[in-house]
Amino acid sequence: MNENNPVPPMIPPADRTPPPPLPPSATPPFPGSRPLGEDPAEQVPIPHAFAAIEALLRHPRRLMFQLRQPGGGKLIGGMLFVALVCAAVYGVVAGTFSGGTQLWAAPAKIAAGLFISAAICLPSLYIFTCLSGSQARLAEVCGLLAGLLMLMTILLVGFAPVAWIFSQSTSSIGWMGFLHLMFWFVATLFGVRFMKNGFAHTNAKSQAGLNVWIIIFLLVALQMTTALRPIIGQADTFFPGEKKFFVGHWIDCLKLQDSDIGISRSRS
Amino acid sequence: MITIRTNRFSLSEISVLLRGESQAIAEWSARWDARRFALHIGVIILGAGLYGAAMGWWRAPQQGLYVAIKFPLIILLTTFGNALINGMLAPLLGLNIPFRQSFFVIVMSHAITAAIFGAFSPLIMFMTWNAPPMTASGSDAAYNLIKLSHVAVIIFAGTVGNLRLRQLLEHLGGNRAVARRVMFAWLAGNLFLGSQLSWDLRPFIGAPELPVQFIRDGAMHGNFYENVFGAFMHFFLTK
Numbered sequence: 001m002n003e004n005n006p007v008p009p010m011i012p013p014a015d016r017t018p019p020p021p022l023p024p025s026a027t028p029p030f031p032g033s034r035p036l037g038e039d040p041a042e043q044v045p046i047p048h049a050f051a052a053i054e055a056l057l058r059h060p061r062r063l064m065f066q067l068r069q070p071g072g073g074k075l076i077g078g079m080l081f082v083a084l085v086c087a088a089v090y091g092v093v094a095g096t097f098s099g100g101t102q103l104w105a106a107p108a109k110i111a112a113g114l115f116i117s118a119a120i121c122l123p124s125l126y127i128f129t130c131l132s133g134s135q136a137r138l139a140e141v142c143g144l145l146a147g148l149l150m151l152m153t154i155l156l157v158g159f160a161p162v163a164w165i166f167s168q169s170t171s172s173i174g175w176m177g178f179l180h181l182m183f184w185f186v187a188t189l190f191g192v193r194f195m196k197n198g199f200a201h202t203n204a205k206s207q208a209g210l211n212v213w214i215i216i217f218l219l220v221a222l223q224m225t226t227a228l229r230p231i232i233g234q235a236d237t238f239f240p241g242e243k244k245f246f247v248g249h250w251i252d253c254l255k256l257q258d259s260d261i262g263i264s265r266s267r268s
Numbered sequence: 269m270i271t272i273r274t275n276r277f278s279l280s281e282i283s284v285l286l287r288g289e290s291q292a293i294a295e296w297s298a299r300w301d302a303r304r305f306a307l308h309i310g311v312i313i314l315g316a317g318l319y320g321a322a323m324g325w326w327r328a329p330q331q332g333l334y335v336a337i338k339f340p341l342i343i344l345l346t347t348f349g350n351a352l353i354n355g356m357l358a359p360l361l362g363l364n365i366p367f368r369q370s371f372f373v374i375v376m377s378h379a380i381t382a383a384i385f386g387a388f389s390p391l392i393m394f395m396t397w398n399a400p401p402m403t404a405s406g407s408d409a410a411y412n413l414i415k416l417s418h419v420a421v422i423i424f425a426g427t428v429g430n431l432r433l434r435q436l437l438e439h440l441g442g443n444r445a446v447a448r449r450v451m452f453a454w455l456a457g458n459l460f461l462g463s464q465l466s467w468d469l470r471p472f473i474g475a476p477e478l479p480v481q482f483i484r485d486g487a488m489h490g491n492f493y494e495n496v497f498g499a500f501m502h503f504f505l506t507k
Contacts, residue, residue, distance in 0.1 A: 165461065172494055
């Protein structure tokens with residue numbers, strides 16, 4: 001080593017030519033996500049709705065892979081059916097708080113609200129998916145949305161026993177509303193996680209569009225709870241007479257609640 | 269360390285549970301054994317029941333009987349009430365075990381906690397036997413001491429049960445982070461429901477100015493969290 005050549009060349013001169021262009025890679029754009037179907041277990045068809053529930057909870061990649069296969073439409077139909085039934089079951093539990101007509105009105109409103117929210121948001125989801133550079137077909141996008149709905153609703157059914165115990169223990173509509181919203185929020189978190197994992201396999205360049213869509217979906221679903229009120233409490237009419245935004249409705253509920261709060265203390 | 273891995277059912281399994289021998293417990297949880305399941309449920313009923321009897325005895329023997337029924341009932345209702353959501357959360361959080369296994373694992377951790385309760389019940393009984401009678405005036409110091417003792421025992425038993433649960437989850441999942449996630453999710457759900465069930469099924473220690481009852485009149489009116497919120501607001505608004 002001398003002053004004319006202080007640092008030895010790291011690369012031999014023969015290798016200083018520009019590297020050849022890389023061939024189109026099948027590697028997914030997000031780190032850590034293996035291509036779907038790589039594991040033979042993911043290629044096992046999903047024969048019925050119960051298997052779809054099992055796959056969604058334990059092997060979500062299998063469900064994502066099967067949604068891309070011919071016959072995916074039937075699977076999506078099954079998933080939506082499960083979501084409908086589970087939403088109705090949770091709705092009945094929510095309706096037990098007030099009883100009476102709410103026993104059928106609450107499940108109808110929860111199931112309808114969920115599906116209408118999904119239908120309203122589906123076009124924007126497809127647009128955002130395309131804008132993100134994703135190669136997903138509309139059917140695949142529908143499948144991911146159906147997965148979101150199914151996971152949300154089966155988790156809500158999981159929360160149903162807890163919701164029922166609380167609905168029998170309190171007369172506070174504000175509290176029950178908060179509890180149902182909390183359960184819905186937790187269920188939605190897991191549903192959204194499934195959707196994002198599925199989206200990562202569609203060759204999208206970024207998830208920014210999907211993140212925006214998730215916010216839109218949350219806002220639409222929250223507004224739907226106000227547009228279809230009452231879901232927990234009782235009213236003379238099936239639909240509300242007054243139009244409100246959900247934040248305004250919550251503030252009104254809290255004001256009503258404040259006037260009813262009685263501070264009780266008891267020993268033991 | 270002596271590890272029991274046989275398929276044969278034995279009462280000495282309780283000590284294996286308490287020692288937290290993850291390998292053996294994981295094997296038990298993986299397959300259905302009605303007698304083993306009955307043993308764990310029996311430990312919950314007996315351990316928590318004895319502790320409940322000791323807890324309620326100070327107020328009146330009848331109160332002791334009521335709490336002996338209610339205390340295990342809370343544990344069992346919490347276990348069954350959360351079984352569905354706990355079984356769903358485990359695979360979603362990375363622990364891919366069947367629903368039945370997750371249920372067994374929780375029952376086992378509750379059996380450990382209940383066994384500790386059962387072991388402490390003679391001590392609590394001795395303490396209440398030595399305490400002055402519960403009267404409307406003059407038993408405040410004893411009341412506070414007994415209350416704090418219950419808190420200490422419940423914290424200890426709950427901590428050990430959850431520690432063993434975490435070791436088992438680490439063994440099943442092979443990953444510390446996954447075990448932590450699942451345990452905290454289960455713990456949050458069980459605390460959330462268990463607190464409310466405890467509220468619904470009060471009284472436990474009892475109060476001298478109130479009658480001995482299985483549950484209070486209007487127990488199902490209002491819930492634990494509303495009451496805590498009300499107390500919180502009262503404290504800060506009256507300051």
